[in-house]
Amino acid sequence: MxxxxxxxxxxxxxxxxxxxxxxxxxxxxxxxxxxxxxxxxxxxxxxxxxxxxxxxxxxxxxxxxxxxxxxxxxxxxxxxxxxxxxxxxxxxxxxxxxxxxxxxxxxxxxxxxxxxxxxxxxxxxxxxxxxxxxxxxxxxxxxxxxxxxxxxxVLGTGHHAALGAGVTKGSTVAVVGDGAVGLCGVLAAKRLGAERIIALGRHTARTDIARAFGATDVVAERGEAAEAAVRELTGGQGAHAVIEAVGTEQSMRTAVGITRDGGSIGYVGVPHGSGTGLDLSVMFDRNIALRGGVAxxxxxxxxxxxxxxxxxxxxxxxxxxxxxxxxxxxxxxxxxxxxxxxxxxxx
Amino acid sequence: MxxxxxxxxxxxxxxxxxxxxxxxxxxxxxxxxxxxxxxxxxxxxxxxxxxxxxxxxxxxxxxxxxxxxxxxxxxxxxxxxxxxxxxxxxxxxxxxxxxxxxxxxxxxxxxxxxxxxxxxxxxxxxxxxxxxxxxxxxxxxxxxxxxxxxxxxVLGTGHHAALGAGVTKGSTVAVVGDGAVGLCGVLAAKRLGAERIIALGRHTARTDIARAFGATDVVAERGEAAEAAVRELTGGQGAHAVIEAVGTEQSMRTAVGITRDGGSIGYVGVPHGSGTGLDLSVMFDRNIALRGGVAxxxxxxxxxxxxxxxxxxxxxxxxxxxxxxxxxxxxxxxxxxxxxxxxxxxx
CATH class of the missing domain: 3.90.180.10 (Medium-chain alcohol dehydrogenases, catalytic domain)
Structure with missing residues (x-):
């Protein structure tokens, strides 16, 4: 064969x-x-x-x-x-x-x-x-x-990320990563009852799918500008549940930056530098949890x-x-x- | 004054x-x-x-x-x-x-x-x-x-660590750090119903308090030997709930090493290098969660x-x-x- x-x-x-x-x-x-x-x-x-x-x-x-x-x-x-x-x-x-x-x-x-x-x-x-x-x-x-x-x-991995992020009915969720897993994270978050889902992504073809899957907002900026945009959308606080579906240093840094104090990052992006983007001092001060892994x-x-x-x-x-x-x-x-x-x- | x-x-x-x-x-x-x-x-x-x-x-x-x-x-x-x-x-x-x-x-x-x-x-x-x-x-x-x-x-911080580690009735818990917070973590874990509490520490005066607080086992080894000892005590798997109450690279490395797959590290040691001890690839493969922070x-x-x-x-x-x-x-x-x-x- x-x-x-x-x-x-x-x-x-x-x-x-x-x-x-x-x-x-x-x-x-x-x-x-x-x-x-x-x-x-x-x-x-x-x-x-x-x-x-x-x-x-x-x-x-x-x-x-x-x-x-x-x-x-x-x-x-x-x-x-x-x-x-x-x-x-x-x-x-x-x-x-x-x-x-x-x-x-x-x-x-x-x-x-x-x-x-x-x-x-x-x-x-x-x-x-x-x-x-x-x-x-x-x-x-x-x-x-x-x-x-x-x-x-991808669907189960998106679901794992949503669970790790602590998505429940009424949650505000942000999703870092516009690949298939990130998009399935949007779908899973919507399925779990998230009220507001902010998808980070710049490619219209992808963010259109995110919207079809339940994203209520799209943030096209990257890096610090993306953090600022998510904060502006969330009364300055960030999202309580954040899905990290990339695995790079920058994506994890963004995930930490947009998580509300006391919130969780559900990470499913295979780590390729993401450990370096995980600022433990920031997470400690703000009681941000990290949950996830291979789904x-x-x-x-x-x-x-x-x-x-x-x-x-x-x-x-x-x-x-x-x-x-x-x-x-x-x-x-x-x-x-x-x-x-x-x-x-x-x- | x-x-x-x-x-x-x-x-x-x-x-x-x-x-x-x-x-x-x-x-x-x-x-x-x-x-x-x-x-x-x-x-x-x-x-x-x-x-x-x-x-x-x-x-x-x-x-x-x-x-x-x-x-x-x-x-x-x-x-x-x-x-x-x-x-x-x-x-x-x-x-x-x-x-x-x-x-x-x-x-x-x-x-x-x-x-x-x-x-x-x-x-x-x-x-x-x-x-x-x-x-x-x-x-x-x-x-x-x-x-x-x-x-x-210290008592509330130990309690925060125990919650972050996911201690519930019947849990197997390991505690990294024999300072006052680690010892209060033992006390908090016992209070939450942990069945088995493994305290890591070498100073008898401290481990005696750990035992009085509810520790069922004491591991005096450090580093990889400590990891091996905890694994031996837990059927090779590690502890489902791990309290990290130090904040250094070595203590976090040990915490990751002794956590059972699917378990959680409740960390309350103020980060002084502990981010470096957090091997995200290992945590990813084994679905180890990290929760805690300033209590x-x-x-x-x-x-x-x-x-x-x-x-x-x-x-x-x-x-x-x-x-x-x-x-x-x-x-x-x-x-x-x-x-x-x-x-x-x-x-």
Whole structure:
């Protein structure tokens, strides 16, 4: 079969690789219907996160079960399923409490020796603990299938950020980052009852989606000007709940600057310098909390799925470019150039 | 009257200063019965926090109201009262929600132009918003008066740390820092129902107090050895709730290292390098939250006071050296030399 591999910075290839097979009785082999490229894949693409030459890539996908190991009880061939961006055994203490990202037997798609999602098929370890079944008829609904793909990462990650930021009914929320995760943070905050949602972003195509997702205000400024603008919108105090969905020093500095005293930053941007932007003295004086991290999206899918199925929330607008498998390398370039927000892959 | 002033690092003096008088109708003038020296005062003593020559110092005190301004409704001459370590107006939005440390009209005792607690008397701004009345008969109970003094800072700060760490009934807690705040963190965690409390500390005099306050385990190791010891005590996982009561790079590094995935660090050590010890990548991967900051102890006094009065909790053992006002400079030296844990001042 064919799958995407990374050989060096900016060197993405679509190559023939061995077909996945059941190796453990808890495995499933899944035929990928939809995958996508994540903002965090760009760290590898740019060489800022190390990869071995030929490593597989892609951690967001849904598809049809082709084969299930003898110990798999929850899935059978033909089932439509979505995979969260880490696999997990479903039986450990962390899985039981909904922190599947800390499962000792869990792992990331595309790590050395494992399959990535940007390919024709994937071997899924611990299928019962990892996958979530979707209604079979969703497979024939193109828009819905795309929306459901967001459950694999960006929607659950936005939800994690909103929880970390402490969003509740009536909250004032500010969102740093106009990528797919930031936009899903807007959607999640709206879903949790936020009354006012301030989206920081300069690209109209993105801030238009933010508004459609529930943003009540858009701040196009950056840096200190952005801080001033958010403060002006919030009676000088800042937002009680702030979502940080970038991971850089500047984005975290902005997040701290726009958080109201006693508020929280829900951070889900993979740290690439953001620690340096975290001024602990300021946070200490103002009692600003920091919560978040890698989102245990597996825990959130059961809660979010009904709202996606009903159409109460629709994250599909974050996908603004669709490619086939051969188009994946150009999809990376488009996201790196910021000409695409998030690239959908139909293998 | 006489009060403590700081003129340069290690140059503490007890000098004649003008008697405090009512300047605003919301002021009270208070005669100090008990004050003390805080671990955070040592940052000024050592020159690591700048002070102007002659600045007053001391932010923990209780005493008797001598005079009350015309707008003061809650207090009259003769009342026994305790002051939290910041004053606050009691009427703003932050005060209303219990974050008095962010009161725009609030301030710290000993800041330029204000009185400090390590003296014979103090002018208290916004007395109605700041002070809390104590039972008059406590004034004749030496042990109780000392215990009540802890409400001005260390007990409420330990409580803030325990809340930030997410301590609830049945929690496993680890406490980094064997100073008075760390020990009060142990006491607060026990009060909140923690089942297991691991105190990190090497000084038997201090860890004995920790055990008396409710610590179930003591770890005498430091650095990586301390992390290993805590992990061994917690099935390899670390403590779900961690109190950081020091503020240095090493203490924060240890705090991160001993926190269980998905847990929280409640930090109340004034940051002096602790930001550098905060490895955001580790926290991100393990979903470790950081909450805390300067404690709004004014908000906590009403909750903690009954338990101190009843003897349900007794923080008084943290005071292990008593001096008169003239002994304050030697008290600083004793705390800096770590021959005293916390110095009680009886002016």
């Amino acid at each position: 064919r799958a995407t591999t990374i050989h060096a910075p900016f060197d993405m290839r679509v190559e023939d690789v061995p077909d996945p097979v059941i190796q453990e009785p808890t495995d499933v082999v899944l035929r990928v219907l939809r995958a996508c490229i994540c903002g965090s894949d760009l760290w590898a693409y740019r060489g800022e996160a190390a990869r071995q030459p030929g490593q597989r890539i892609g951690h967001e996908f849904l598809g049809i079960v082709e084969a299930a190991g003898s110990d798999v009880t929850g899935f059978a061939a033909g089932d439509l399923v979505v995979a969260p961006f880490v696999w997990s055994d479903g039986t450990c203490e962390y899985c039981a409490e909904g922190l599947q990202t800390s499962c000792p037997r869990g792992g990331f798609w595309g790590s050395v020796g494992s399959d990535g999602g940007q390919g024709e098929a994937v071997r899924v370890p611990f299928a019962d603990g990892t996958l979530v079944k979707l209604p079979a008829d969703a497979a024939s609904d193109d828009r819905l299938l795309t929306a459901l793909l967001a459950l694999s990462d 245990p999206v597996r825990a959130y899918i059961p809660e979010l799925l009904p709202d996606v199925l009903s159409g109460a929330i629709d994250p599909s607008p974050v996908f603004d470019l669709t490619v086939g498998l051969d188009g994946v390398p150009s999809g990376y370039k488009a996201m790196d150039d910021r000409t695409a927000l998030k690239v959908l892959v139909k293998p | 006489r009060a403590t002033t700081i003129h340069a690092p290690f140059d503490m003096r007890v000098e004649d200063v003008p008697d405090p008088v009512i300047q605003e109708p919301t002021d009270v003038v208070l005669r100090v019965l008990r004050a003390c020296i805080c671990g955070s005062d040592l940052w000024a003593y050592r020159g690591e926090a700048a002070r102007q020559p002659g600045q007053r110092i001391g932010h923990e005190f209780l005493g008797i109201v001598e005079a009350a301004g015309s707008d003061v409704t809650g207090f009259a001459a003769g009342d026994l009262v305790v002051a939290p370590f910041v004053w606050s107006d009691g009427t703003c939005e932050y005060c209303a929600e219990g974050l008095q440390t962010s009161c725009p009209r609030g301030g710290f005792w000993g800041s330029v132009g204000s009185d400090g607690g390590q003296g014979e008397a103090v002018r208290v701004p916004f007395a109605d918003g700041t002070l809390v009345k104590l039972p008059a008969d406590a004034a004749s109970d030496d042990r109780l008066l000392t215990a009540l003094l802890a409400l001005s800072d 709004p102890v004014r908000a906590y006094i009403p909750e903690l006071l009954p338990d101190v009065l009843s003897g349900a909790i007794d923080p008084s053992p943290v005071f292990d050296l008593t001096v008169g006002l003239d002994g304050v400079p030697s008290g600083y030296k004793a705390m800096d030399d770590r021959t005293a844990l916390k110095v009680l001042v009886k002016p």
